[in-house]
Amino acid sequence: MAIDVRSEVRPLKKVLLQRPGRELEQLVPNSMERLLFDDIPYLRGAQTEHDRFAQVLRDSGVEVVYLTDLAAETLALSDSLRRRFVEDFIRSSGCVAASYREALTELLLACPNTRELIRKTMTGVRFDELPLHQNHSLASLRNDRTHFVLEPIPNLYFTRDPFASIGRGVALHHMYSVTRNRETIYGNYILHYHPDYAGKVPFYYTPDEPYTLEGGDILNLSAETIAVGISQRTMPEAVERLAYNIFQDEAGEVRRVLALDIPSTRAFMHLDTVLTQIDTDKFLIHPSILDELEMFELTPGRGGAPVARRLDMPLEEALASALGVERVTLLRCGGGDQIAAQREQWNDGSNTLCVSPGRVVAYDRNYVTNGLLEEHGIEVLRIPSGELSRGRGGPRCMSMPLCRDC
Numbered sequence: 001m002a003i004d005v006r007s008e009v010r011p012l013k014k015v016l017l018q019r020p021g022r023e024l025e026q027l028v029p030n031s032m033e034r035l036l037f038d039d040i041p042y043l044r045g046a047q048t049e050h051d052r053f054a055q056v057l058r059d060s061g062v063e064v065v066y067l068t069d070l071a072a073e074t075l076a077l078s079d080s081l082r083r084r085f086v087e088d089f090i091r092s093s094g095c096v097a098a099s100y101r102e103a104l105t106e107l108l109l110a111c112p113n114t115r116e117l118i119r120k121t122m123t124g125v126r127f128d129e130l131p132l133h134q135n136h137s138l139a140s141l142r143n144d145r146t147h148f149v150l151e152p153i154p155n156l157y158f159t160r161d162p163f164a165s166i167g168r169g170v171a172l173h174h175m176y177s178v179t180r181n182r183e184t185i186y187g188n189y190i191l192h193y194h195p196d197y198a199g200k201v202p203f204y205y206t207p208d209e210p211y212t213l214e215g216g217d218i219l220n221l222s223a224e225t226i227a228v229g230i231s232q233r234t235m236p237e238a239v240e241r242l243a244y245n246i247f248q249d250e251a252g253e254v255r256r257v258l259a260l261d262i263p264s265t266r267a268f269m270h271l272d273t274v275l276t277q278i279d280t281d282k283f284l285i286h287p288s289i290l291d292e293l294e295m296f297e298l299t300p301g302r303g304g305a306p307v308a309r310r311l312d313m314p315l316e317e318a319l320a321s322a323l324g325v326e327r328v329t330l331l332r333c334g335g336g337d338q339i340a341a342q343r344e345q346w347n348d349g350s351n352t353l354c355v356s357p358g359r360v361v362a363y364d365r366n367y368v369t370n371g372l373l374e375e376h377g378i379e380v381l382r383i384p385s386g387e388l389s390r391g392r393g394g395p396r397c398m399s400m401p402l403c404r405d406c
């Protein structure tokens, strides 16, 4: 199967990553907030840390594939596909890009190969790079030469979010922010045209759906049940649309969607920033979501239309029932220490990637939480995190599983 993800913890076989590139060096203090960063990472450091992450995964028997490679291979299939991609990319980049369409098209199509072309779309294009032979427009006179005509896309290394594997299908998202909406184009081309995926993957969501949905909110609890966060990034209407589309797939197995309503703040931007599964019956959680957590369940009604009901039970019980286990243990990020919990949560202490039951990749800096995991028998594969963490995402955010063992 091209995509096969029916668990959060079964042995990870194949994963999609994106090595951070020069797009990070285009961040400046004035653009950081808009581009969803809290600081400017040092690129060399971020790349070294990311390479370590990829190596830890390979050492655990995981096949690592990169978004840039798959996108470049896809566009190399034909000249017409390359042209269509450039047109779509410029169109999706807003009205400023559209008004320089000809010059941008010329610049992008002049890239020596499709890898360079893909990289260029990620790094962004400044006004002074454009092949404008003569330009007397007001915008060109007024705009600073370093003004971006195509903005960089610095959040690409968080491959978890623009699309999500669900069973043997995918959800390709309508993202919450302008900056992240352009990320979905790479997944769109790969999934539609790359020979490994074309025609082999059902789509459960597409960016033209009106409601925002992001992959960090989707947890594949079992073959039959997924959990979806209602969060800063994912709207309840999106959860309902996703459930509807999944229930229409007769060959699909998912028949229950657990919607977890978490607070809408940047520190908890997605469900996976506050809840990740670390073993067949254990989760790591940020404790402060427990007080106000509301839960709902969606199951197929007539014609596969989702029917929702409120779940009045402890989270542990809902998770145990979804996993088909007797009981579930929740381990609290930061242990019992309120300050450590907040600090480590901010640095993605709850955002671990499970490579097999009881074995997770985690940022080294979250030593209180990592120590707690080890006390509970979890093996922690630590990766360095001084630079990567400045983007506000951890190992789970930086990875999109394509296949897990069943």
Ligand SMILES: NC(=O)NCCC[C@H](N)C(=O)O
Residues within 6 Å of the ligand: 035, 036, 037, 155, 158, 160, 161, 180, 215, 216, 217, 269, 270, 272, 273, 391, 392, 393, 394, 396, 397
């Ligand atoms: N699943 C995740 O929580 N992804 C982290 C995304 C971080 C990125 N800077 C963002 O704000 O979207």
